[in-house]
Amino acid sequence: MGKLLKPIKDVGIVGYGAYVPMYRIKNEEIGRVWGVSSFPIREKSVPGLDEDAITIGIEAARNALKRARIDPRLIRALWFGTESKPYAVKPSATVIAEAIGATPDLDAADFEFACKAGTEALQAAIGFVGSGMAEYAMAIGADTSQGRPGDHLEFTASAGGAAYLLGPKGSDTLAYFEASYSYVTDTPDFWRRQHEHYPRHGNRFTGEPAYFHQIISAAKTLMEEMDYTPDDFDYAVFHQPNVKFPLTAAKILGIPKEKVIPGLLTGFIGNTYSGATLVGVSAVLDVAKPGDRILWVSFGSGAGSDAFSLVVQDAIEEKRDLAPKTMDYVNRKRYIDYALYAKARRKYIL
Amino acid sequence: MGKPMQVARHWRHFREKYALIGGKCENGHIFFPYRSVCPVCGSRNVKEYELNGKGKVISWTIVRNPPSGFEYYRPYPLALIQLEEGPVVLAQLTDVDPEEIHEGMEVEMVTRKLREFDEDGIILYGYKFRPVLK
Amino acid sequence: MTIEKPVIIGVGMIPVGEHWKLSLRDIAVEALLNAMDDAGVERVDSLYVGNMISGSFIEQENLGALIADWAGLGNVPAVKVEAACASGGAAVQEGAKAVMAGLEDVVAVVGVEKMTDAWPSDATRYLAYAADADWELFHGASFVALNALIMRHYMNTYGYTEEDLALFAVNAHANGAKNPYAMFKGPIKVETVLKSPYIADPLKLFDASPVCDGAAAVIITTQEKAKELGVPREKWVEVAGMGRAIDTINLANREDLLTLKAAKIAADRAYRMAGVEAKEVNFFEVHDAFTVMAALSLEALGVAKKGEGAKLAREGQIAVDANYPIQTMGGLKSRGHPVGATGVYQTVEAVLQLRGEAPEGIQVPNAEVGLTQNIGGTGSNITVNVFRRV
Numbered sequence: 062m063g064k065l066l067k068p069i070k071d072v073g074i075v076g077y078g079a080y081v082p083m084y085r086i087k088n089e090e091i092g093r094v095w096g097v098s099s100f101p102i103r104e105k106s107v108p109g110l111d112e113d114a115i116t117i118g119i120e121a122a123r124n125a126l127k128r129a130r131i132d133p134r135l136i137r138a139l140w141f142g143t144e145s146k147p148y149a150v151k152p153s154a155t156v157i158a159e160a161i162g163a164t165p166d167l168d169a170a171d172f173e174f175a176c177k178a179g180t181e182a183l184q185a186a187i188g189f190v191g192s193g194m195a196e197y198a199m200a201i202g203a204d205t206s207q208g209r210p211g212d213h214l215e216f217t218a219s220a221g222g223a224a225y226l227l228g229p230k231g232s233d234t235l236a237y238f239e240a241s242y243s244y245v246t247d248t249p250d251f252w253r254r255q256h257e258h259y260p261r262h263g264n265r266f267t268g269e270p271a272y273f274h275q276i277i278s279a280a281k282t283l284m285e286e287m288d289y290t291p292d293d294f295d296y297a298v299f300h301q302p303n304v305k306f307p308l309t310a311a312k313i314l315g316i317p318k319e320k321v322i323p324g325l326l327t328g329f330i331g332n333t334y335s336g337a338t339l340v341g342v343s344a345v346l347d348v349a350k351p352g353d354r355i356l357w358v359s360f361g362s363g364a365g366s367d368a369f370s371l372v373v374q375d376a377i378e379e380k381r382d383l384a385p386k387t388m389d390y391v392n393r394k395r396y397i398d399y400a401l402y403a404k405a406r407r408k409y410i411l
Numbered sequence: 412m413g414k415p416m417q418v419a420r421h422w423r424h425f426r427e428k429y430a431l432i433g434g435k436c437e438n439g440h441i442f443f444p445y446r447s448v449c450p451v452c453g454s455r456n457v458k459e460y461e462l463n464g465k466g467k468v469i470s471w472t473i474v475r476n477p478p479s480g481f482e483y484y485r486p487y488p489l490a491l492i493q494l495e496e497g498p499v500v501l502a503q504l505t506d507v508d509p510e511e512i513h514e515g516m517e518v519e520m521v522t523r524k525l526r527e528f529d530e531d532g533i534i535l536y537g538y539k540f541r542p543v544l545k
Numbered sequence: 546m547t548i549e550k551p552v553i554i555g556v557g558m559i560p561v562g563e564h565w566k567l568s569l570r571d572i573a574v575e576a577l578l579n580a581m582d583d584a585g586v587e588r589v590d591s592l593y594v595g596n597m598i599s600g601s602f603i604e605q606e607n608l609g610a611l612i613a614d615w616a617g618l619g620n621v622p623a624v625k626v627e628a629a630c631a632s633g634g635a636a637v638q639e640g641a642k643a644v645m646a647g648l649e650d651v652v653a654v655v656g657v658e659k660m661t662d663a664w665p666s667d668a669t670r671y672l673a674y675a676a677d678a679d680w681e682l683f684h685g686a687s688f689v690a691l692n693a694l695i696m697r698h699y700m701n702t703y704g705y706t707e708e709d710l711a712l713f714a715v716n717a718h719a720n721g722a723k724n725p726y727a728m729f730k731g732p733i734k735v736e737t738v739l740k741s742p743y744i745a746d747p748l749k750l751f752d753a754s755p756v757c758d759g760a761a762a763v764i765i766t767t768q769e770k771a772k773e774l775g776v777p778r779e780k781w782v783e784v785a786g787m788g789r790a791i792d793t794i795n796l797a798n799r800e801d802l803l804t805l806k807a808a809k810i811a812a813d814r815a816y817r818m819a820g821v822e823a824k825e826v827n828f829f830e831v832h833d834a835f836t837v838m839a840a841l842s843l844e845a846l847g848v849a850k851k852g853e854g855a856k857l858a859r860e861g862q863i864a865v866d867a868n869y870p871i872q873t874m875g876g877l878k879s880r881g882h883p884v885g886a887t888g889v890y891q892t893v894e895a896v897l898q899l900r901g902e903a904p905e906g907i908q909v910p911n912a913e914v915g916l917t918q919n920i921g922g923t924g925s926n927i928t929v930n931v932f933r934r935v
Contacts, residue, residue, distance in 0.1 A: 428683075442798075470694045470697045470698040470802070471694070472690050472697060472747070474685060476745070477685055477687060478666065478670035478687050479669065487685060489685065491797055498797070501686060501795065535683070537684070
């Protein structure tokens with residue numbers, strides 16, 4: 062069996078959906094306040110006053126259900142990965158489950174693994190469905206991540222999320238998982254203590270020993286175990302804390318930049334943390350063709366990486382138009398200034 | 412601030428408020444919110460009915476002096492919306508500029524945060540309406 | 546109806562305003578004693594208190610016992626009557642009904658509200674308790690915002706402007722300026738209204754009545770008892786007709802946003818009981834808590850055709866010396882709107898008008914029949930009373 066994670070039954074995606082809030086703040090506006098003049102990206106998404114990880118999760122889940130076209134009461138697990146839980150204790154997943162009409166016959170929980178909490182939920186959902194424990198399970202990754210004012214992560218920490226409703230591979234699944242692999246080590250590159258408002262990070266330590274080591278290890282191992290080369294993949298979606306890192310990772314792995322661009326949204330909306338690769342993959346699914354193979358590699362600080370090989374099926378053609386496309390949300394935008402942004406992100410002391 | 416959070420009072424309507432669940436009587440009258448006696452014909456044979464969330468704005472206002480608990484969100488738009496199925500519902504509008512709002516504007520339901528009870532109280536979610544996504 | 550109509554033999558009130566030094570019981574007792582003195586009675590048989598929301602504003606309920614005790618009435622029956630902002634009008638009705646039923650001889654009705662003790666945003670919250678807590682206040686709807694929804698719809702439907710509705714505020718202030726008990730004693734212009742800040746667009750500060758404190762009282766009895774007490778006949782005012790009706794608690798469920806159905810039904814009942822038609826009424830103390838409500842009230846009372854309430858204001862027909870005098874002593878806008886007390890203030894003012902004792906400059910000429918209308922909620926609980934000179 063080796064290191065690959067492969068369930069007894071093949072698991073596919075019955076429905077997927079994303080959501081990105083409409084507000085944007087330009088990097089140069091943040092730079093204006095903090096005296097910074099070079100920027101990692103142009104702009105990032107900002108959640109509205111009435112939005113949080115839960116409301117983002119609800120809309121993403123509803124979009125996934127629109128594409129899945131199944132009775133929500135058939136869902137037997139709803140797992141929500143985030144690092145901006147509205148409640149430190151009280152699962153966001155139960156609110157989402159109630160809102161989409163999935164309660165009460167299901168398991169629900171919140172997962173945490175920094176930016177890879179969403180794919181954590183996905184791995185668990187694959188195992189749940191693939192073992193035959195249940196027919197349908199939903200995995201969601203969403204965040205409204207907080208950036209420490211003036212810190213360089215404030216330029217990219219944004220809001221968004223996506224949901225994946227999994228079921229047994231069949232004619233109604235629009236893509237299926239060939240295999241997956243997870244790689245973890247204890248690497249404290251970025252963390253937030255219990256009662257702290259903002260995270261801390263190790264600056265350049267977050268690069269080579271953290272992001273790159275985890276991602277490259279996971280991607281290489283997955284491809285080796287599956288006997289695949291970069292040519293076998295039509296798309297590659299990497300965790301995207303900025304635009305540079307995923308493109309560098311692709312280069313190291315020998316994957317051409319063109320395969321990465323469609324799933325790289327950070328330049329438009331910032332880093333949606335637990336939502337990042339899930340939102341990136343949803344943008345790819347919005348344009349991919351049946352037969353396309355997607356390399357999906359997340360990264361979570363702490364640290365680890367989940368890697369998936371996903372193959373698109375025929376049902377994508379029919380299902381993709383049943384809900385708003387990810388770029389519809391990306392292109393829906395209104396700019397706000399730092400003052401309104403600070404109000405929305407509750408940075409004022411009241 | 413020493414005020415009761417009234418958890419149970421809100422919890423019992425969570426399901427109806429996260430989606431838009433009203434009622435329909437045996438004679439086909441659809442109404443919102445749900446109640447055990449049909450407001451149109453008085454029938455007591457009433458079942459829950461989930462509305463599709465699409466509607467049009469009848470009238471709107473901008474709340475600049477909110478009741479306590481909602482101060483953080485001001486100014487916010489409040490509207491009466493005629494749902495496709497017939498009932499009228501009162502709710503905030505969201506994701507919209509006050510200048511864009513007009514009579515007849517097509518809107519759709521989304522679930523958003525209504526308020527928090529201070530930093531340590533529960534968070535209330537419920538229906539609001541935004542301009543229909545293109 | 547063959548039951549004899551009761552009469553009001555005494556009235557009392559305190560000026561409406563911000564009474565920092567006076568508590569609720571202070572102002573209620575003062576108004577009550579003023580009314581008893583005006584009637585020339587030293588004791589009453591029972592007390593009805595009109596009040597909407599003392600529990601929230603000052604953490605005090607059980608006002609019947611509180612006020613009867615503090616006024617030294619003895620062990621009389623006493624109770625609070627609540628119908629949101631129509632509590633005053635409803636309390637007058639309950640008192641009159643007790644007299645008509647022959648169960649109580651001399652009844653005191655006090656309307657009182659103490660609003661200035663609350664934090665402003667809390668006061669805004671409390672006033673919304675007249676609306677629907679779970680389906681309106683839950684959404685952050687203030688009471689003003691709900692009325693603003695009606696105002697905008699009224700303007701859009703009939704083509705009225707903010708200037709048109711401002712005329713109701715101007716009329717109120719023009720009359721209130723001459724009423725020593727009014728909270729606002731300065732006349733205003735349309736520009737004043739238009740320049741005032743929006744509370745909930747398009748409703749501005751001057752389209753709305755103020756947060757304030759007030760208390761007013763009346764003494765009601767039978768004509769036989771009035772004679773026995775030696776009250777001169779010129780001071781008697783008959784409670785000729787009463788009507789009360791509800792409508793849906795929340796705005797969204799109303800049949801027609803622009804029809805005060807409860808006011809129509811209540812008015813029909815009151816007119817029928819009094820044996821009069823709208824055109825025989827000499828003045829109307831309408832519930833002008835918001836300018837748009839004055840317009841809708843005129844339509845519901847049968848004074849204006851549907852959609853033409855604001856037209857009457859535009860045509861100058863609502864002044865004290867015009868065809869349809871309203872807000873004769875300032876109305877809710879200028880005299881003030883201490884919510885639960887308002888209906889009793891309206892009653893006191895109607896009595897003064899019918900006695901010919903209104904302040905100079907705002908006496909309605911030849912006043913024989915007067916009407917008071919009190920709206921609770923956004924139109925969900927409405928009382929209409931018709932009074933007649935004896």
